[in-house]
Every structure is written in structure tokens, then in C-alpha cells.
Amino acid sequence: MTVDTFELRVESRDGNLGLLEVAGYINNEAGEAIAREARRLLDQGHHSLLLDLSNTRIINSIGISLLLEVLEQILEIKGTLAFCSLSPSIAKTFQIMGLSQYTKVFPDRSAGLAALSGQA
Amino acid sequence: MPEPQRVHLVLPRHPHAELDAGHAVETLGLEVGFSHDTLAEIRLAVVEACLNALEYGGGEVEIEVTACADGSPRLEVSVIDHGPGFDPTVVPRPQLRAKLRADRKRGWGLELMRRLMDEVEISSRPGRTQVRMVRRQRGG
Numbered sequence: 271m272t273v274d275t276f277e278l279r280v281e282s283r284d285g286n287l288g289l290l291e292v293a294g295y296i297n298n299e300a301g302e303a304i305a306r307e308a309r310r311l312l313d314q315g316h317h318s319l320l321l322d323l324s325n326t327r328i329i330n331s332i333g334i335s336l337l338l339e340v341l342e343q344i345l346e347i348k349g350t351l352a353f354c355s356l357s358p359s360i361a362k363t364f365q366i367m368g369l370s371q372y373t374k375v376f377p378d379r380s381a382g383l384a385a386l387s388g389q390a
Numbered sequence: 391m392p393e394p395q396r397v398h399l400v401l402p403r404h405p406h407a408e409l410d411a412g413h414a415v416e417t418l419g420l421e422v423g424f425s426h427d428t429l430a431e432i433r434l435a436v437v438e439a440c441l442n443a444l445e446y447g448g449g450e451v452e453i454e455v456t457a458c459a460d461g462s463p464r465l466e467v468s469v470i471d472h473g474p475g476f477d478p479t480v481v482p483r484p485q486l487r488a489k490l491r492a493d494r495k496r497g498w499g500l501e502l503m504r505r506l507m508d509e510v511e512i513s514s515r516p517g518r519t520q521v522r523m524v525r526r527q528r529g530g
Contacts, residue, residue, distance in 0.1 A: 274409055295409065327430065328412070330437055331498035338486075338495040345490070359430035366505045367498065368486040 274328070276300040280307050287386050288316040289379075293325035301336030308340040317349035318386045322379050324355030329363065341372055350374060354382040394458045395421065401440060401451040408440035411453045415467055422459035424527050432465060432525050435506040438499040439469035439521045447471025447519060463527040468520055475514040 276294035283289055288311035290304060308319055319340070323329075329337075337351075344351045352374040356364065364370065376382035397414055401407045412433040419429045436453075443451040449472035456466045484497045504510045509524040 274406070295406065297406070328409075328434060328437065330408075330434070330441060331502060332441070332496060334498060335489075335495040338489055342490050342495075357430060358427045359434060362431060362506070363434065363502060366502060367484075371486070372490070 276303070277325075278303055278307060280311070282311065282314070282316065283383065284387060286316055287318045287320065287383070288312075289320050289322065289383070291322045291325075296326060296329035296333035296337075298332040298336070301333035304333075305336045305340050309343065312343060312347065312349070317344075317347060318352065319344065319350070320352045320354060320376075320379070320382045320386055322354050322382070323357070323360060324379070326360065327357055329360055334363070334367065341369075345372065350386060352376060352382055352386060354379050392459050394456050396457075397453075397455040399453050401444065401453065407451075408437045408444065411440045411469070412437050414453065415455055415465065418455055418457045419463070419465050422457040422465070423463040424465065428525070428527055431506045432467070432523075435503045435510075435523055435525075436467055436469070438503050439467075439523065442499055442521070443469050443471035443473070443519070446476065447473030449473070464524065465526075466522065466524045468522045470518065470520045472517055473519060475516045475519050478512040478514065 274295040279291040281289040290307060292304060294300065311319060341351050354376040355378050356375060376385060395418055397418055399411065399414055401411060415436050416429045416433055419432060440451060452470040454468040458464045481500055484501055489495050503523060507523040507525045511522045513520050
């Protein structure tokens with residue numbers, strides 16, 4: 271496995287919060303996989319999703335556009351989309367797009383889980 | 391004064407080929423003194439230019455990289471395709487609020503290139519489109 275190989279692990283936390291641990295390059299295929307799992311979690315009744323990107327170094331614009339579909343769906347149910355452990359370049363990418371207006375960003379997973387679990 | 395280092399490559403037609411260009415730029419950038427964080431930004435800009443060339447261009451996609459180490463490190467990257475060309479002045483700048491309501495949420499590539507690099511010039515005509523990008527290492 272290289273640092274760019276995509277992997278996705280999904281966990282359900284306390285019925286309201288879904289955790290998606292993403293590793294590798296987020297392109298169209300990876301973005302679709304994330305969006306598919308996110309939709310599944312939302313369909314199960316989760317209202318908050320935390321994407322842990324600690325092992326992701328690059329996300330391209332097609333992958334981002336697929337995350338926007340997830341964000342649109344979460345906003346419709348007044349849920350929360352959150353990210354944690356962003357690399358500086360991914361944080362800058364999100365800042366360029368203006369994502370901070372609509373999402374939450376945490377420095378690490380424990381901070382994200384603590385904040386979002388409190389919303390349940 | 392050290393001579394500029396140059397790399398020319400033709401993107402292979404395989405999945406994730408755009409990452410090959412990104413890796414080449416990263417390797418050269420490290421040699422001339424760029425930081426990892428700056429190179430990660432350059433890498434994304436190069437990936438975006440390559441994705442556009444692969445999707446909308448035709449024929450071979452070429453990458454030309456020039457790295458200079460004298461004074462402040464400087465990287466110049468050109469991504470060249472041989473497709474039908476386009477008018478960059480009519481490409482709309484994406485707005486997140488509008489994208490969230492739109493069916494088509496793509497269209498961020500050019501904006502990211504322009505915001506991540508110091509200079510982006512696009513020359514395009516039928517048969518040849520060149521995206522030339524420059525980034526300098528800031529802060530020493």
C-alpha cells in the first residue's frame with residue numbers, strides 16, 4: 271500500500287454520530303465510496319458525520335464535489351458534517367472553497383468525537 | 391548560480407496518472423528547497439491541471455517542470471494537452487452557496503490552481519492548450 275491508496279473504515283457511534291476514517295487519495299472513486307457510506311449512515315438516522323482525514327494527503331476537486339453532495343444532504347436534515355486532522359494543504363483547500371461556513375473542523379479525532387457526541 | 395533543473399514527461403494513460411505528475415513535481419521541488427507543505431499545495435494544483443487535460447484534452451498530456459534553487463526556490467510547471475481548447479475567460483468562478491444548490495457541483499479545479507499558485511497563465515487554441523503555473527517558496 272502506498273500513501274495514496276484509498277481505504278475507508280466506517281463506525282457508528284451512539285446512534286447519532288457516524289465516523290468515517292479515510293486514508294489515501296480522495297478522487298472520484300474514493301469520493302463516491304465516501305458519499306455512498308455517508309448516505310447509508312444518514313439513512314440509518316445519523317445526523318452528524320465526522321470524517322477523519324489524518325491519513326489523507328490529497329483530495330482532488332472531483333472528490334471534493336462528491337463531499338459537497340454529502341454536505342447538501344446533511345444540511346437538508348439540519349445535521350453536521352465535520353472533519354478532523356486536516357493536513358495544511360487540505361485545510362487551505364477547504365478555506366479556499368469556503369467550507370468552514372457550513373462544516374466544523376477539529377484538530378484531531380478525540381476533539382471531534384467529544385464535541386459531536388455532546389450534540390447527540 | 392545553479393542551473394535550473396528540468397523534467398519533461400508524458401502522462402501515461404492509467405488510473406491515477408495525474409499523481410505521477412504530482413510526484414515528479416514534489417521530487418524536484420524537494421531538491422531545490424521547497425517545504426513539504428508548499429509542495430503539497432503545488433501538487434494539488436498540478437493534479438487539477440492534469441485532470442482537466444486528461445478529461446477535456448486530447449492525445450498526449452505533457453508536463454514540463456523547471457525548478458530553480460538560486461535565491462528563493464521557484465517551480466514552474468506547464469501542463470500541455472492537444473484537445474479542442476477552451477476560453478478560460480468564460481469559465482465561471484465557483485461559489486459554494488450556489489454549488490450546494492446546483493446539480494453539478496464540480497468546477498473547482500481552475501479556482502484551486504489560481505489560489506494555490508503564484509501565477510497561472512492559460513494559452514489555448516484548437517490543438518494545444520498550455521496551463522503554465524509558477525510558485526515560489528515563501529518565508530525563506
